[in-house]
Amino acid sequence: MPIHRLHESHDLRSKILPAELLSLFNDRFIRSCDLIEEYIFRLALRVVRQAGLVAPLAKGGTATEIAIGAGLDPLAGPWLTDWLLRLLTERGVLLCEDGIPARFQISNPLPDLDPVEIEQMQASHDATALPSFQLATLAAEGYPQVMRGESSGESILFTADRIAAWAAYFSNKNPLYAISNEIGARAVQAHFPHPRGTVLEIGGGFGSGAMALLDRFDEAGAATRINNYHFTEYSPIFLRRGQRALMSRPNARGHITCARLDMNRPFTEAHIEPASLSVVYGVNTLHVAHDLAFTLREIYTALAPGGLIAASECMRPFPAQTVYVEFIFALLASFRSPALQAAWRPNGGFLTPEQWIEAFKTAGFKDSFVWPDIFNIRDHYPAFVVAAVGATRP
Ligand SMILES: C[S@@+](CC[C@H](N)C(=O)[O-])C[C@H]1O[C@@H](n2cnc3c(N)ncnc32)[C@H](O)[C@@H]1O
Known part of the structure; x- marks a missing residue:
C-alpha cells in the first residue's frame, strides 16, 4: 500500500499545488485518498476472481480474449476486464505487454487481501469519507452480474434503496x-x-x-x-x-x-x-x-x-x-x-x-x-x- 507517498508528498505538495489549495490537500485528506485507492484495489482483486478471470489470465491475452475466455458479456465484459486488469498492472500484480491492444498475464498468484480491514482503517481515520467506501462496496457486489451481462449497472446502482447511499456520497460532508x-x-x-x-x-x-x-x-x-x-x-x-x-x-x-x-x-x-x-x-x-x-x-x-x-x-x-x-x-x-x-x-x-x-x-x-x-x-x-x-x- 502506498503509505510512503504520505511522507514523500508533504514537501512536494507545497511545491506543486497553488497555495490556496494546500489546506485542502492536507495529510488527513491524502491518507483517505490512499485508503480508498487501496480499498478499490482489494475489491478489484475479488472481482477478478469472482468473474472467473484468473484461469484465462494464466494463459495470457488481451482484455477481450480474457473476457471471452471467462464467458463474459461481449459488450460490458471486455471494457470492465480491461479496466480491472490495467488497475492490477498499475499495482504491480499483473504483467502487461504494451501494445494496441495490451496483453495481460499473471506472473505470480494474485494476492488475497481483505478490503474490510481497509474500511476499518478509514473508519478510525476519518469516518466522514465512508460513503465513498460504501458506494464502492455496492458496485463491487454488482460487477460479476454486469460482466456476465445478467444485469445493467444502472439497475444495480440506482434502485430506490440506494438513493441514501448516493446522497451521502455526493455530499460536502464526504x-x-x-x-x-x-x-x-x-x-x-x-x-x-x-x-x-x-x-x-x-x-x-x-x-x-x-x-x-x-x-x-x-x-x-x-x-x-x-x-x-x-x-x-x-x-x-x-x-x-x-x-x-x-x-x-x-x-x-x-x-x-x-x-x-x-x-x-x-x-x-x-x-x-x-x-x-x-x-x-x-x-x-x-x-x-x-x-x-x-x-x-x-x-x-x-x-x-x-x-x-x-x-x-x-x-x-x-x-x-x-x-x-x-x-x-x-x-x-x-x-x-x-x-x-x-x-x-x-x-x-x-x-x-x-x-x-x-x-x-x-x-x-x-x-x-x-x-x-x-x-x-x-x-x-x-x-x-x-x-x-x-x-x-x-
Ligand atoms: C457526478 S453526478 C453530479 C453530482 C452533483 N454535482 C452533486 O453534487 O450532487 C453527475 C450528475 O449528472 C446527471 N446526469 C446524467 N445524465 C445527464 C443528462 N443527460 N443531462 C443532465 N444531467 C445528467 C446525473 O443524474 C448526476 O446527478
Whole structure:
C-alpha cells in the first residue's frame, strides 16, 4: 500500500499545488485518498476472481480474449476486464505487454487481501469519507452480474434503496467528493466573466456543488454577481432532492431556480435562450454527456460572448491510467460508451487535461484552463485526479 507517498508528498505538495489549495490537500485528506485507492484495489482483486478471470489470465491475452475466455458479456465484459486488469498492472500484480491492444498475464498468484480491514482503517481515520467506501462496496457486489451481462449497472446502482447511499456520497460532508465542489467553486469565482450574470448548473444532482459555489460567493462578498443560479438536473429524483436543499438557503427565492435539463438534448427544450448565460457549470457531469461535442456546442450557444464554461472533473492524468472512482461509475453503460471522437474522446470515462483542451477548442472556445496545473502535478504525483477545466466563449 502506498503509505510512503504520505511522507514523500508533504514537501512536494507545497511545491506543486497553488497555495490556496494546500489546506485542502492536507495529510488527513491524502491518507483517505490512499485508503480508498487501496480499498478499490482489494475489491478489484475479488472481482477478478469472482468473474472467473484468473484461469484465462494464466494463459495470457488481451482484455477481450480474457473476457471471452471467462464467458463474459461481449459488450460490458471486455471494457470492465480491461479496466480491472490495467488497475492490477498499475499495482504491480499483473504483467502487461504494451501494445494496441495490451496483453495481460499473471506472473505470480494474485494476492488475497481483505478490503474490510481497509474500511476499518478509514473508519478510525476519518469516518466522514465512508460513503465513498460504501458506494464502492455496492458496485463491487454488482460487477460479476454486469460482466456476465445478467444485469445493467444502472439497475444495480440506482434502485430506490440506494438513493441514501448516493446522497451521502455526493455530499460536502464526504471529503472525497467535496474536494471537487471546492475546486470548482474557486475556479468559477476566479474566472467569473461579467460584472453580473446568470449561472446555469447542469447535472447538479443533490445540490452539493451548487451549495459549495453559492457559499463561496457569499463568503467572498460576491453573491450579488450571480443574478440567478439556475440549477438543473436530469434525474427527477435527484432534482427534487437538490431543489429541496437549495431552496432552504436564505434568499433562495427569486435568486435560485430549478428545472430539469437533459444535456443530451437541445438546451432550448429546457427554455435556455441562446446567448443568455454568463457561466455554465458542472461538477463531474460533462464527461457523462453521450456526445460531448454536441453538449459543448449547446453550452457555447447558450453562453453570452465572453461567457465561461467551467467543469470540475475527475482527471485522467495520462491516457489509459485508471482513476479509482471509475470502479464505481464504470458499471454504468452511459459512462463506458459515449460517442467517441478520435482526437479527444478515444474512450469512455474521464478525460485527460489535453483531451479537455482539445474538446473546448473544437467547440470554438478560447482561453482554456486546467486548474490546478495537472500537467505539472501528474509528473510528480500521478494519483492527483481532480481539477477544474474551463474556457471562454469568444
Ligand atoms: C457526478 S453526478 C453530479 C453530482 C452533483 N454535482 C452533486 O453534487 O450532487 C453527475 C450528475 O449528472 C446527471 N446526469 C446524467 N445524465 C445527464 C443528462 N443527460 N443531462 C443532465 N444531467 C445528467 C446525473 O443524474 C448526476 O446527478
